[in-house]
Amino acid sequence: xxxVEVRQQQPNLATLIYGLSIGWLSPNLILMSSDDSxxxxxxxxxxxxxxxxxxxxxxxxLAPLVCGWVAEIAGRKSALMLIGVTQLVSWAVMPxxxxxxxxxxxxxxxxxxxxxxxxxxxxxxxxxSEDRIRGTLGTMLAISCNVGILLGFIISHYVNxxxxxxxxxxxxxxxxxxxxxxxxxxxxxxxxxxKEKAIKALRFYRGEEAESExxxxxxxxxxxxxxxxxxxxxKKDSNQIHIKDFLTRSRWKPILICVIVIMxxxxxxxxxxxxYTERIFQESHSNLSPAISSIVVAMLQLIGSYVSTMTxxxxxxxxxxxxxxxxxxxxxxxxxxxxxxxAMHVEVDxxxxxxxxxxxxxxxxxxxxxxxxxxxxxxxxxxxKIRGSVVTFCLLEFSGVAYLVVKYxxxxxxxxxxxxxxxxxxxxxxxxxxxVLTCMPETKGKSFEQISESLNGGKKxxxxxxxxxxx
Numbered sequence: 001x002x003x004v005e006v007r008q009q010q011p012n013l014a015t016l017i018y019g020l021s022i023g024w025l026s027p028n029l030i031l032m033s034s035d036d037s038x039x040x041x042x043x044x045x046x047x048x049x050x051x052x053x054x055x056x057x058x059x060x061x062l063a064p065l066v067c068g069w070v071a072e073i074a075g076r077k078s079a080l081m082l083i084g085v086t087q088l089v090s091w092a093v094m095p096x097x098x099x100x101x102x103x104x105x106x107x108x109x110x111x112x113x114x115x116x117x118x119x120x121x122x123x124x125x126x127x128x129s130e131d132r133i134r135g136t137l138g139t140m141l142a143i144s145c146n147v148g149i150l151l152g153f154i155i156s157h158y159v160n161x162x163x164x165x166x167x168x169x170x171x172x173x174x175x176x177x178x179x180x181x182x183x184x185x186x187x188x189x190x191x192x193x194x195k196e197k198a199i200k201a202l203r204f205y206r207g208e209e210a211e212s213e214x215x216x217x218x219x220x221x222x223x224x225x226x227x228x229x230x231x232x233x234x235k236k237d238s239n240q241i242h243i244k245d246f247l248t249r250s251r252w253k254p255i256l257i258c259v260i261v262i263m264x265x266x267x268x269x270x271x272x273x274x275x276y277t278e279r280i281f282q283e284s285h286s287n288l289s290p291a292i293s294s295i296v297v298a299m300l301q302l303i304g305s306y307v308s309t310m311t312x313x314x315x316x317x318x319x320x321x322x323x324x325x326x327x328x329x330x331x332x333x334x335x336x337x338x339x340x341x342x343a344m345h346v347e348v349d350x351x352x353x354x355x356x357x358x359x360x361x362x363x364x365x366x367x368x369x370x371x372x373x374x375x376x377x378x379x380x381x382x383x384x385k386i387r388g389s390v391v392t393f394c395l396l397e398f399s400g401v402a403y404l405v406v407k408y409x410x411x412x413x414x415x416x417x418x419x420x421x422x423x424x425x426x427x428x429x430x431x432x433x434x435x436v437l438t439c440m441p442e443t444k445g446k447s448f449e450q451i452s453e454s455l456n457g458g459k460k461x462x463x464x465x466x467x468x469x470x471x
Contacts, residue, residue: 010182011080011121012144013175017087017168018114019145021107023152024164025053026277026294032103040098048100050410053275055104056111057403059086063115064395068388071120075192076127076185079120084176087113091172094165111399117141118375119395126379127187128205142305142372149274150298157291253455254381255390257440261374262394264321266401267428268328269421270366272409273297273359279410281355283418285342293356300360304367316444317373321436324369329429331362336422343417370432380443381451 029049037043044052071079090109097103121141155163186205189198265271273280277297278290288296312320335358342348378391412421441454 014117015144016148019148020152021110023149027156030278054407056107057399059108059112060115060399063112064119064392067116076124083116088172091168127185146302264432269425301363301367304364308368320369325429325433327365329426331358332422332426334358336419340419
């Protein structure tokens with residue numbers, strides 16, 4: 001079964017590479033804004049820091065549209081390979097990055113790859129995995145990304161400016177070659193009426209022994225055949241999406257949940273924290289160096305994502321989200337209070353451990369739930385017919401909100417103070433927890449039909465499980 005797990009996890013190598021680009025950013029923003037800047041144009045300004053940090057979200061916003069179209073027309077495998085190509089381009093130009101224009105181009109391509117990763121990899125994993133381990137495999141997206149972030153921090157600090165680039169280029173080649181040997185998603189093959197290839201692909205991802213050892217394999221084949229039958233010529237219009245498909249109660253409620261839940265990560269404060277880690281610790285005058293502090297934060301974020309993997313199928317999505325959002329609220333409130341006292345010139349020498357402690361706790365608690373669970377929920381509560389369109393919209397929304405937060409965070413800190421920003425994030429976290437408790441159902445271990453009944457008060461939605469559109 002180890003081989004099966006490797007096959008199912010191979011696409012997550014793309015998220016590790018994306019994590020490297022995030023980990024590379026924070027320490028090198030500090031370097032580029034110093035007198036030792038490797039850029040021929042000299043050190044960059046605070047506004048240029050904000051642009052470098054946020055410009056990748058432009059590519060991130062385009063990715064769900066382009067990769068979703070490719071996934072629908074050419075297949076999930078082709079979309080995964082497109083992600084590999086854009087990652088390769090992003091890192092290949094970095095050795096020539098002696099000015100901001102090249103940095104901007106690299107970040108846009110990297111953002112495109114990141115957006116494609118966040119949209120296609122969860123879709124692909126959900127289509128090749130069993131219901132009982134779907135959540136666990138989904139959280140591996142966060143673990144892989146956080147491993148990349150940690151490596152980016154460590155290598156940037158202890159090797160040199162270019163080392164991360166060469167490692168990323170090597171991983172891009174490995175990832176792209178690996179994708180060449182992966183079969184297409186079995187569900188996609190059934191949709192395209194390639195039943196024999198679909199069954200062969202299902203055996204590849206579940207293991208040759210799966211067919212004889214359990215009834216799960218047979219059940220999966222039957223479910224995929226139902227999807228195939230819905231797409232027969234006499235029902236060919238059933239897969240076409242119309243405005244009315246979004247307006248029924250059984251569909252607009254989960255749509256609304258997704259639109260709100262996808263904003264949770266940006267509202268937790270974790271996105272600007274990972275982008276401007278060293279700057280935040282510089283301004284808070286922590287008793288640890290910014291470099292060491294950022295590595296500690298990245299390590300705890302990785303541990304948190306691992307804990308999420310261990311608990312997502314036991315504790316459930318709602319519990320993880322509530323604990324995570326309330327925990328983040330406590331951390332940002334603590335950090336806000338510390339920086340407020342510092343701004344008021346109150347003696348805080350005895351409490352210089354607070355920035356590292358509160359921000360480390362923030363990323364740990366964020367990684368347990370709020371950082372990954374919203375992306376898992378989107379693939380679980382949406383009707384397959386509209387799933388692709390809604391997830392694409394939600395990822396565009398996420399990228400737009402992330403752009404605003406990252407772009408204007410340095411400006412907000414200068415104009416309003418770090419404490420105001422932290423308290424704002426705290427309020428967002430409390431609002432998020434309230435929404436989860438009052439509006440969101442538990443999806444742990446449930447099929448789409450069971451989740452739909454839960455959203456409709458125990459009533460069946462009346463919609464058949466039709467072929468899912470691409471994310």
